[in-house]
Each structure stands twice: as C-alpha cells, then as structure tokens.
Amino acid sequence: MEIRAIFAENLKKHRKAAGLSQEELAHIAEIERGYVSQLERRLNAPTIDMLAKLANAIGVEPYELLKPGQRIRKK
Template sequence: MHIREVLAQNLRRLRRDRCLSQEELAHRAEIDRTYVSALERGVYSASVDVVDKLAQALGIEASDLLRASRRKTGD
C-alpha cells in the first residue's frame, strides 16, 4: 500500500473514532475542510507540516498517521 493510501485510511479512521467531522478536524488543524476531504480520499499528498497539524488536532503522534496497519496472516 502506498503511503498516501495509508494516510488516507488512518486519517479517516482516527477522525471517526473521535467523532469529529471533517470540518471540525480542519478547524482544529487550521486547514481547509476540502483539503481534509481530499487527503482522506487519497487525492493529495500532505506535507510533513500538515501531517503534524492533523496529528496534533487528533491528539496523536504524527507517525501514527503514517503507520501501515499490520494484517494477520493465517499461520
């Protein structure tokens, strides 16, 4: 999975886990709501500064937004 897709999935999941709208997250991160939407759809790549703003708004480490989930395999 590409890093843009990882960010998109993590951003959407973490935002929803916190019951935040895209608008509220954008407000907290001081970015535009349409940009949050585009990031969640994987349309744009985020700069490290934007990743940091989003992480702070979500109360997490920036690396959490970029960490690919590990799927268990049937061993």
C-alpha cells in the first residue's frame, strides 16, 4: 500500500475513533474542512508540519498516521 493511502486510512480511522467529524477536526487543526476531505480521499498529501498538526488535533503521535496495518481502539 502506498504511503498516501496508508495516511488517508489512518487519518480517517483515528479521526472517527476520537469521535470527530471532518469539520470538527478542521476546526481544531485550524484548517479547511475540504482539505481534511481531500486528505482522506488521497487527493492531497500533507506536509510534515501538517501531519504533526493533524496528529496533535486528534491526540495521537504523528508516526501513528503513517503506520501501516494498525488497529484502532475507540476511546
């Protein structure tokens, strides 16, 4: 699986596990909701700084958004 697909899948899984909508995540991370949607649909790739910002907003370590094949536990 390519890194963009891994990131997109993990972002969506962690966002949902945190109980956040795309709009809520965007608000916390101070970005546009459309950008979150683009990331989750693999239409865009984040910068390293944006990766850290999204991870912080969700409450995970940045590497967790790049780690292939992990299982997500709901909080």
